[in-house]
Amino acid sequence: PLAVIVCPGWKKAQFIFELLGDYSMSSRPLHPVLLTIGLHKDEAKNMKLPRGCDVIVTTPHSLLRLLTYRSLLFLRLCHLVLDEVQVLFFEANEQMFAILDNFKKNVEVEERESAPHQIVAVGVHWNRHVDHLVREFMKDPYIVITALxxxxxxxxxxxxxxxxxxxxxxxxxxxxxxxxxxxxxxxxxxxxxxxxxxxxxxxxxxxxxxxxxxxxxxxxxxxxxxxxxxxxxxxxxxxxxxxxxxxxxxxxxxxxxxxxxxxxxxxxxxxxxxxxxxxxxxxxxxxxxxxxxxxxxxxxxxxxxxxxxxxxxxxxxxxxxxxxxxxxxxxxxxxxxxxxxKEDKKARRPLCPYLKAFGFCKDKRICPDRHHINPEMDIPRKLSNESLPGFGHIR
Structure with missing residues (x-):
């Protein structure tokens, strides 16, 4: 691929992928690929990119899993685009720096010195991770900040x-x-x-x-x-x-x-x-x-x-x-x-979906949902007359 767009989650990646499909109708075909790879090792190992693919839209974890088996993926890459960069570093800090190190090594290959290459980072907040990104991975950065x-x-x-x-x-x-x-x-x-x-x-x-x-x-x-x-x-x-x-x-x-x-x-x-x-x-x-x-x-x-x-x-x-x-x-x-x-005022709000799915909230300080169990609202639904098993394996 010529470009890789890294998004903070699969929903945003799906949205960007659909946008690229719309834009391709009025420009040259980009043949974008939406890349989401799970934890199963064979999934990344057997992943094959179609010929003519110019743009990959993916997430940090998926991209890093693919790079484990496709170390030459970045050899042709010219543009690494980081969408919602502050969220990427907040949620996947280790993965992001591993991806950037891989990109940097490929850029420094002697045969590629004349090839155009750039990192485009887009976000709403400046922080120390973005500072480090600019210092360590951008040779001649062009920085535009619209919020004073x-x-x-x-x-x-x-x-x-x-x-x-x-x-x-x-x-x-x-x-x-x-x-x-x-x-x-x-x-x-x-x-x-x-x-x-x-x-x-x-x-x-x-x-x-x-x-x-x-x-x-x-x-x-x-x-x-x-x-x-x-x-x-x-x-x-x-x-x-x-x-x-x-x-x-x-x-x-x-x-x-x-x-x-x-x-x-x-x-x-x-x-x-x-x-x-x-x-x-x-x-x-x-x-x-x-x-x-x-x-x-x-x-x-x-x-x-x-x-x-x-x-x-x-x-x-x-x-x-x-x-x-x-x-x-x-x-x-x-x-x-x-x-x-503030939490006391959220008694009638739904329970935080991240808390239900993972056992913790990404950031309670900005999450609008509830993080305490409310006995009146959080009663388990009775789906059948059969009692639920108390032990065993979930398949």
Whole structure:
């Protein structure tokens, strides 16, 4: 085959295979093959690909089983496509790296150096596995990220979260501000209203830090704010701008070094817009060096998480995990309580199909179904008057 498309499951593989069949009607015939191989060793051993097959659609486990007996499968391969790449690495990490190692060895064969070859990885989240994929298996990567909050993870922005009570937010804010920075620092503090902007600005100014403010009622002052923000800062100086989210397009700031989320971002898109204000300092993978070589990160995002935002704790935790951030133990405990409360509300939901099939759920944090036995709903159905056997073999 010229191309192999790896999907996270047989259902997605079936869907992609059918799409290829539709597209082949308006382009040259691709002769795609849907490859799903079970655990029986003879199934992989006796598998024969039809002549003229240009595209294989498969899953990580099926492909690896075939490679065990067909080690030359990748010799003609030019395109390895990874669909839902973050799911592939989450569910089949070992298999994926075995496949990539096999592809890399075949690409490095001297006779194939002039042949075109590429890895195309498509996903919705950036994480350390995708980072490793790009570093180890792509010589000249072309990276396109359309979600700004994911671009911040790629750009190596340090993610920090502080848990506090709503009534303690102001004092927590003062604790996270750097009053004597070693280098020039530009900090943005995001608030949710005009009144909150005014209050935060006064608090920061009262602690001897030069603070600007910007909200929709101060649009007339835009030019002056920008002039002061863009002034060159000497080493050790610190400028702070307190603003609301609707001012981001007006100011078009991209050179901030720190963002403080005094008010919780209302959506991932809002979070991404805030983080993009530091985009001048986002680092590419070549600038970052290897994970072991990375020192202090130049940019930092500080999130203040209070009891009002309890429902978002799970999402915050998942984002921090993908950022390889230092996560306070209190957040794990807080999240466990939130998940338990959510589970209690699922009493009338159907039992998780993964729990029924495999004995565990892939990810309870995002699964909408129930994970506790409900005696009222989970009574075994009586299919016949005969009693079920208590021992023996299932054939």
């Amino acid at each position: 909050e994911e671009a911040a993870l790629y750009g190596n922005v340090q993610q920090v979260v502080h848990l506090c009570l709503e009534c303690e937010k102001t004092s927590t804010l003062l604790q996270v501000l750097d009053f004597v920075p070693s280098q020039a620092q530009k900090t943005l503090i995001f608030t949710c209203s005009v009144a909150e902007t005014e209050i935060v600005c006064k608090v920061v100014e009262s602690n001897s830090i030069f603070c600007l403010k910007m909200h929709k009622e101060m649009a007339f002052n835009l030019k002056s704010i920008l002039e002061q923000w863009k002034k060159k800062l000497s080493s050790g100086s610190h400028i702070v701008l307190t603003l609301t989210d609707d001012c981001i397009p007006l100011l078009a700031i991209t050179d901030a070094t720190r963002v403080v989320h005094f008010s919780f971002p209302s959506s991932p898109k809002v979070l991404g817009g805030r983080l993009y204000c530091m985009s001048d300092h986002f680092q590419s993978l070549t600038e970052q060096g290897s994970p072991a070589e990375q020192g202090d990160k130049k940019t930092k995002s500080v999130l203040l998480l209070t009891e009002r935002n309890a429902s978002h704790a799970v999402g915050v935790l998942r984002y921090l995990e993908r950022a390889d951030a230092k996560i306070p133990s209190e957040l794990y405990e807080f999240t466990a309580g939130v998940l338990e409360a």
